[in-house]
Amino acid sequence: MKRIFWEATQRKRRKRRIRDVERRRKKSPSRKRRAASPSAGAQTSHPPDQLAKQQRFPQPLMGQSEKKLIAPENFNICENPEESIAFFHQIDKALAGGRRVFIDMGLVTTISMETILYLLSYIEYIGDRHGGERIRGNAPETEPAQSLFAESGFLHYVRTNQFVTSNSSKLLKIRRDLDTTGALAREVLQFGSEHGVSLDQLGSVYEVVVEMMQNTRHHAFPELNMLHWYLMARYNESEKSVEVAFLDNGVGISQTLRKRVHENVMQFVGLPKRQHALIVSALNGEFRTRTGQDNRGLGLPSIKRCFDSGNLQDFFIVSDKAHLHLSKNVCRDMPKGLRGTLYKWKLRS
Amino acid sequence: MTKSSIKELNVARDFSPTPGGRFISDGPFSGEEFRTVHLEPALASGEKLRITLDGVFGLPSSFVDEAFGVLARKVGPIELMKHFELVSERNPLLAKEVLMRINGQLR
Numbered sequence: 001m002k003r004i005f006w007e008a009t010q011r012k013r014r015k016r017r018i019r020d021v022e023r024r025r026k027k028s029p030s031r032k033r034r035a036a037s038p039s040a041g042a043q044t045s046h047p048p049d050q051l052a053k054q055q056r057f058p059q060p061l062m063g064q065s066e067k068k069l070i071a072p073e074n075f076n077i078c079e080n081p082e083e084s085i086a087f088f089h090q091i092d093k094a095l096a097g098g099r100r101v102f103i104d105m106g107l108v109t110t111i112s113m114e115t116i117l118y119l120l121s122y123i124e125y126i127g128d129r130h131g132g133e134r135i136r137g138n139a140p141e142t143e144p145a146q147s148l149f150a151e152s153g154f155l156h157y158v159r160t161n162q163f164v165t166s167n168s169s170k171l172l173k174i175r176r177d178l179d180t181t182g183a184l185a186r187e188v189l190q191f192g193s194e195h196g197v198s199l200d201q202l203g204s205v206y207e208v209v210v211e212m213m214q215n216t217r218h219h220a221f222p223e224l225n226m227l228h229w230y231l232m233a234r235y236n237e238s239e240k241s242v243e244v245a246f247l248d249n250g251v252g253i254s255q256t257l258r259k260r261v262h263e264n265v266m267q268f269v270g271l272p273k274r275q276h277a278l279i280v281s282a283l284n285g286e287f288r289t290r291t292g293q294d295n296r297g298l299g300l301p302s303i304k305r306c307f308d309s310g311n312l313q314d315f316f317i318v319s320d321k322a323h324l325h326l327s328k329n330v331c332r333d334m335p336k337g338l339r340g341t342l343y344k345w346k347l348r349s
Numbered sequence: 350m351t352k353s354s355i356k357e358l359n360v361a362r363d364f365s366p367t368p369g370g371r372f373i374s375d376g377p378f379s380g381e382e383f384r385t386v387h388l389e390p391a392l393a394s395g396e397k398l399r400i401t402l403d404g405v406f407g408l409p410s411s412f413v414d415e416a417f418g419v420l421a422r423k424v425g426p427i428e429l430m431k432h433f434e435l436v437s438e439r440n441p442l443l444a445k446e447v448l449m450r451i452n453g454q455l456r
Binding site: 179180181182183185186189203204205206207210211213214217218299301302 | 365366367368369375377379408412
């Protein structure tokens with residue numbers, strides 16, 4: 001089985017490098033021109049040929065300042081949140097120490113869609129904040145984890161030695177944007193329809209996806225520095241269901257909610273915030289929008305209504321420390337939090 | 350009022366089958382765009398509008414609130430419904446939800 005390696009792209013550093021090259025070129029035009037940086041933009045890298053890619057990544061190079069971190073075997077944020085989220089905190093700690101990180105997923109036997117989304121969003125967040133190649137890694141080496149990872153579209157957003165050109169009909173590859181686009185919600189519907197999901201369920205899905213995009217745009221990033229939302233879907237043949245995952249890498253739902261006086265007092269005296277309780281309150285339509293406007297704060301209640309109508313199964317919301325499995329009515333706070341908000345649900349076909 | 354004085358507006362055909370978010374700045378085919386381009390001119394000119402909701406992939410709450418809810422809060426739901434007729438034959442729940450949003454009953 002081919003080993004797949006990837007490397008986060010350098011967005012800020014590449015711009016600086018191009019500027020430096022141009023400056024040197026202007027100063028001494030007689031100097032031999034060096035080739036420009038291999039890939040343009042953080043979104044994609046398409047080196048000219050496979051051999052060149054393989055030569056660039058013959059083996060993972062463990063530099064002196066690089067720390068290798070081994071991902072959990074069950075790399076699944078919804079089903080195995082403590083271990084999976086703790087792993088990202090290990091990465092945070094290594095990066096905070098000024099080191100580069102190599103994420104070793106060689107031993108991963110199960111990886112979920114939302115974990116792949118979160119890994120991508122995390123890498124882009126680090127790239128935006130710290131500018132530069134700080135993270136690289138490999139892919140799972142066992143099936144079906146390797147296929148899911150390789151075909152998810154993740155490799156389109158990083159530099160890699162392996163390009164996957166096949167378009168699996170069982171996957172709606174990673175989509176990433178900031179706008180609220182009904183057209184993308186329609187893609188999810190069409191994907192569901194192709195795999196036998198009923199029209200009743202699909203009508204709810206459209207509203208749910210658009211409201212999630214709205215929430216990202218309006219509430220996830222109160223500061224001006226906005227990132228993206230990410231979405232992916234896949235058809236699970238063994239369960240005969242379509243799974244959809246949506247993620248934003250913002251501040252988390254509880255940070256964007258208006259808190260009541262007693263909740264602010266609890267926070268002030270250092271008592272735990274009970275983030276899951278805040279989210280449940282917002283889902284139930286209690287007036288929690290920080291905008292203060294009566295007609296706002298409709299997104300979460302509308303998502304909850306769709307769930308209550310029975311159209312969304314196995315519904316998870318993971319946001320900062322809150323972990324809600326609505327289908328099993330299990331809501332709790334975790335010891336370590338996710339950066340952002342993740343939704344995942346199934347549609348029976 | 351005669352049938353000829355009623356203007357027909359099919360949301361999917363005349364606006365978009367994929368309604369988007371709340372504000373124009375959120376992305377294409379927003380509730381704000383629908384309101385300013387289609388609903389407010391009809392209201393201002395006093396004409397009656399038959400709005401067909403069939404054919405849209407869905408109507409997000411934020412879209413409906415910005416398109417219809419804003420006007421309902423401005424002129425009142427009763428006055429608004431004198432000018433608008435909602436039609437949704439394939440999925441009657443759609444029209445019902447919009448009406449509930451206009452009457453301020455949905456949260």
